[in-house]
Amino acid sequence: MFKRSLLAIALVSSTLFSIQNVQAQSTEKVLNIYSARHYSTDETLYSTFTKTTGIKINRVDSDDSGILNRLKAEGAASPADLILLVDAARLASADAQGLFQPFKSKLLDDSIPANWRSAPTADGVTWTGFSTRARVVVYDKVKVKKEDVDTYEELADAKNKGKVCTRSGSHPYNMSLFSSVMEHLGEAKTEVFLKGMVDNMARAPKGGDTDQIKAVASGECGIAVSNTYYIARLMRSTNPEDKAIMEKVGVVFPNQASWGTHMNIAGGAVAKYAKNRDNAVLFMEYLASPFAQDHFANGNNEWPTVKGVKIDNAALKAMSGGDFKSETVPLATASKNLVKVQQMLDRVGYK
Ligand code: FE
Numbered sequence: 001m002f003k004r005s006l007l008a009i010a011l012v013s014s015t016l017f018s019i020q021n022v023q024a025q026s027t028e029k030v031l032n033i034y035s036a037r038h039y040s041t042d043e044t045l046y047s048t049f050t051k052t053t054g055i056k057i058n059r060v061d062s063d064d065s066g067i068l069n070r071l072k073a074e075g076a077a078s079p080a081d082l083i084l085l086v087d088a089a090r091l092a093s094a095d096a097q098g099l100f101q102p103f104k105s106k107l108l109d110d111s112i113p114a115n116w117r118s119a120p121t122a123d124g125v126t127w128t129g130f131s132t133r134a135r136v137v138v139y140d141k142v143k144v145k146k147e148d149v150d151t152y153e154e155l156a157d158a159k160n161k162g163k164v165c166t167r168s169g170s171h172p173y174n175m176s177l178f179s180s181v182m183e184h185l186g187e188a189k190t191e192v193f194l195k196g197m198v199d200n201m202a203r204a205p206k207g208g209d210t211d212q213i214k215a216v217a218s219g220e221c222g223i224a225v226s227n228t229y230y231i232a233r234l235m236r237s238t239n240p241e242d243k244a245i246m247e248k249v250g251v252v253f254p255n256q257a258s259w260g261t262h263m264n265i266a267g268g269a270v271a272k273y274a275k276n277r278d279n280a281v282l283f284m285e286y287l288a289s290p291f292a293q294d295h296f297a298n299g300n301n302e303w304p305t306v307k308g309v310k311i312d313n314a315a316l317k318a319m320s321g322g323d324f325k326s327e328t329v330p331l332a333t334a335s336k337n338l339v340k341v342q343q344m345l346d347r348v349g350y351k
Helices: 002-015 019-025 042-053 064-077 088-096 106-111 172-185 187-200 209-218 228-236 240-248 277-287 290-298 314-320 331-348
Strands: 030-035 056-061 082-085 127-140 223-227 249-252 263-271
Touching: 030 064, 030 277, 042 056, 042 277, 042 290, 064 082, 064 088, 082 088, 082 277, 088 127, 088 172, 088 263, 088 331, 106 277, 127 172, 127 209, 127 228, 127 277, 127 290, 172 187, 172 223, 172 263, 172 331, 187 331, 209 223, 209 228, 209 240, 209 249, 223 228, 228 240, 228 314, 240 249, 263 277, 277 290
Parallel strands: 030 056, 030 082
Antiparallel strands: 082 263, 127 223, 127 249, 127 263
């Protein structure tokens, strides 16, 4: 298995990821990563990079907000080179707080579609996505009809009164979704939409996405919103309770007939005070190789961002029916709406 991985790397290196390049570029053989990812499959990713390049990786694992707080507290003394976060709203707000520095990579520009990274300036970009997840609707197959929940707009429709459950409105996953809804509906209609969602709540927002799915299965909620990898995790679980949950709920990829299902990313950025910035960029280029894309995305039941890289994930395939229409508004464009969305959430009482 491992030999095969190395072979894959060797093959990839000839096209996307040049080992000679690595040795020429890396003056310091260390890379300090602050990561909000905690998937066991990522270990292979790190160890293969070190084996291939000789660059030692030191890693600090925390959640997104923990990492951002730490970066702010450490300031210019921060040892962080590369930051891995799991949401576009967080990447954009960390960027707005000046915690990143721009970088340039032709390889990343060429291999990852522009809608998955920050808006480019003369100095390059500040963050880029390496995997995508869809934000979809989960519903009670007995009590709710699929056609009543196959658009985001219907979450706010009076026909769904008393049925909707979500995690906190200001959680970054929802902030990213609502920011993109605002790109399509405009400001005024988005506030009406958010007010409608609040009016339709079965209970006050609480818990994470998995808790909403469980609440649909238990009958407390009829409709919920979740990222796809939480659903895939339950689908792949061997636990009988999880299997029972998935038998009760349906999944719909919203807005297939209009603007497409909202997608979010897990991505990377170079820390403002990185001392090993070349190694950080090199690691991101490595993440764009098919070998790394498979581990990075598939390890958390996500889709790769790199053009042409396909994964074979039965749960994702079963959930989406193979192919679906995803939204094309760049995440960087939508993230400009974050402040306005938070103000609207406060006004309509979406906690
Ligand atoms: Fe998550």
